[in-house]
Amino acid sequence: MSTQRNTGENSPSIPSLSGATLVQQMAPVLRKTTKLAIAVFFGVILIFPLIWLLSGALKPSGTLMRFPPTLIPERITLNNFRNVFSQGIPFQTYFMNSVLISALNVVGAVFLSAMMGYALAKYDFPGKSLLFSLILLGMLIPIQVLVVPMFLVVRDLGLINARSALVLPFIAHPLGAFLFRQYMLGVPSSVIESGRIEGAGEFRIFAQLFSPMVGPAFAAFSVVMFVHSWNSFVWPYVVLSDARKFVLPIWLNQLIQDPYVRDNAMIFAAALLTVVPAVILFIVFQRRFVAGFATTTEK
Amino acid sequence: MGNVLRLPLRRKRVYYPYHRSAILQFVLPFLVLYVVFRLWPVVYAIALSFHEWQGLGDWNFVGFRNYVRFFTDTYAVSTVVNTLIMGGGELLITIPFGFALAYLLADRKLPARGLFRTLYFIPRVVALPVGAIVFTLMLHHDVGVVNYILSFFGIGNIPWLRTPGFARLSVIMVRSWIGLGFVMIYFTAGLEGIPEDLYESADIDGANGLQKLFYITIPMIRRVFVFVGIIGTVGAFQLFPVPFMMTQGGPSRATTPIMMYMLTRGIGHNQYGFASAMAVLLVLFLGILALVQFRIGGRERTIG
Numbered sequence: 059m060s061t062q063r064n065t066g067e068n069s070p071s072i073p074s075l076s077g078a079t080l081v082q083q084m085a086p087v088l089r090k091t092t093k094l095a096i097a098v099f100f101g102v103i104l105i106f107p108l109i110w111l112l113s114g115a116l117k118p119s120g121t122l123m124r125f126p127p128t129l130i131p132e133r134i135t136l137n138n139f140r141n142v143f144s145q146g147i148p149f150q151t152y153f154m155n156s157v158l159i160s161a162l163n164v165v166g167a168v169f170l171s172a173m174m175g176y177a178l179a180k181y182d183f184p185g186k187s188l189l190f191s192l193i194l195l196g197m198l199i200p201i202q203v204l205v206v207p208m209f210l211v212v213r214d215l216g217l218i219n220a221r222s223a224l225v226l227p228f229i230a231h232p233l234g235a236f237l238f239r240q241y242m243l244g245v246p247s248s249v250i251e252s253g254r255i256e257g258a259g260e261f262r263i264f265a266q267l268f269s270p271m272v273g274p275a276f277a278a279f280s281v282v283m284f285v286h287s288w289n290s291f292v293w294p295y296v297v298l299s300d301a302r303k304f305v306l307p308i309w310l311n312q313l314i315q316d317p318y319v320r321d322n323a324m325i326f327a328a329a330l331l332t333v334v335p336a337v338i339l340f341i342v343f344q345r346r347f348v349a350g351f352a353t354t355t356e357k
Numbered sequence: 358m359g360n361v362l363r364l365p366l367r368r369k370r371v372y373y374p375y376h377r378s379a380i381l382q383f384v385l386p387f388l389v390l391y392v393v394f395r396l397w398p399v400v401y402a403i404a405l406s407f408h409e410w411q412g413l414g415d416w417n418f419v420g421f422r423n424y425v426r427f428f429t430d431t432y433a434v435s436t437v438v439n440t441l442i443m444g445g446g447e448l449l450i451t452i453p454f455g456f457a458l459a460y461l462l463a464d465r466k467l468p469a470r471g472l473f474r475t476l477y478f479i480p481r482v483v484a485l486p487v488g489a490i491v492f493t494l495m496l497h498h499d500v501g502v503v504n505y506i507l508s509f510f511g512i513g514n515i516p517w518l519r520t521p522g523f524a525r526l527s528v529i530m531v532r533s534w535i536g537l538g539f540v541m542i543y544f545t546a547g548l549e550g551i552p553e554d555l556y557e558s559a560d561i562d563g564a565n566g567l568q569k570l571f572y573i574t575i576p577m578i579r580r581v582f583v584f585v586g587i588i589g590t591v592g593a594f595q596l597f598p599v600p601f602m603m604t605q606g607g608p609s610r611a612t613t614p615i616m617m618y619m620l621t622r623g624i625g626h627n628q629y630g631f632a633s634a635m636a637v638l639l640v641l642f643l644g645i646l647a648l649v650q651f652r653i654g655g656r657e658r659t660i661g
Binding site for chain 2: 090093094096097100101104105107108110111114122123124125126127129170171173174176177181183189192193196197198199200201202203204205206207208209210211215226227228229230232235259260261264285288289291292296306307308310311314322325326329332333336337339340341344347348
């Protein structure tokens, strides 16, 4: 790269129209254009499925399987969305289920993990290193492979088909506790000391004085947790049987498995409505997201 | 004796007794749920893996039979093979392209780098079922847009979801689409960690772009390659929704990953002992991989 730049900087002093110098002058521009073209190419490929989803959701019902396939619908319609909202159990039921479950997951996981992380970072107590080892141990195990024994535990507790079964197992989040501990270790304890001198209780010191200082950690963990929960499939699929309690991903699965639902355009509209909140959240909180995802490895 | 002597000293350094209730308040809610829903299932699975149990009645002790069964059952072994093929295929796409895209966007003179980074990452937040739905239609052998586009290049109708090989490739495509931007982020973080002066001294020595790529960039971030490889492998062993929705594990079980097999054996057929043995094996295997990842990847995990 820089070698190219050097020739570029040297050549303007030679005023000429000779081919060789022109090529030399053009080289950086050419490189830049090529790189841009490659970047655009990949951008188009990666975004194409979502454009296709949007296009299908706007096509009149029954024209999705027409050949040749077209990107621009010959007639744009919102009927598919109307259909999504007028199913036996309408879209908004599933949507609100998803919102509720994801919100509880975020709030619960953030609170519990931050509190645990705080205890690990700022207190000394007996059993602390054992506790920390247990948390590290939990980080080694992807929770998904434990679905079968978790199912049995949840069944023993009588929580099959209960909404709490989608929340309680996930809010004691070992990676969350670990991340908060790491962030909080980096914040000086003088805040805590001065809080104590002023007579504030330990919890108030944590909630009002200390936590705001690790705000970015809260934000990053919250958005990532929300999207994980919003998109989670296996566990809700295993635990829920009552269709009224379904969250969006398993409802989508039910739609495509149901031999009586043949309306692909409607399914596309439903899928689009499932994706949009996550994408918007991502675009708004992009920086936090990338930071958060780069520190989480859960799939 | 030594303990008695050390005890008062340690006490002094350690906690403030008057904070005991506060500490409990911070630790206990997490700890209770953690023990019940994370640690107890592991213990449960280990215990159950040595038994036969249909979900009701007494546990039947069978020793290591469930484990032996796993390694001798051709179906079980084939699901491991499927998992590795699909996971490996995904890595063959995401690692080179993820690196290439990160490298491309590392050029500060490229316009709209932020926009491209956003575009590439967006599929990561798409729910797997949505990916499965869109790709199922896009890959339709007769009316799908992929075959339509390929037809312009003289490539005939590819039976994407209908033959074992192409069905696996279809799963790989969906997973790569979702994972590519994610992998790119790791490479970006790695590239940003390479000191600028390495390149400057290479310039002085007259190295060209390719030489810099192969002698500086790639060696400097080789840990990221290993790291991404491990994350991808761990992810492959959690593969389930995409093949489940697109191919139901077929054709000829070619896209049945181990997760799907474990779930159908366990919750589908009530063979809880056998499914627990699989869970234990997965915990061990993935735990070791994660341990390796922690050891080599400590830095990359916090750079992002």
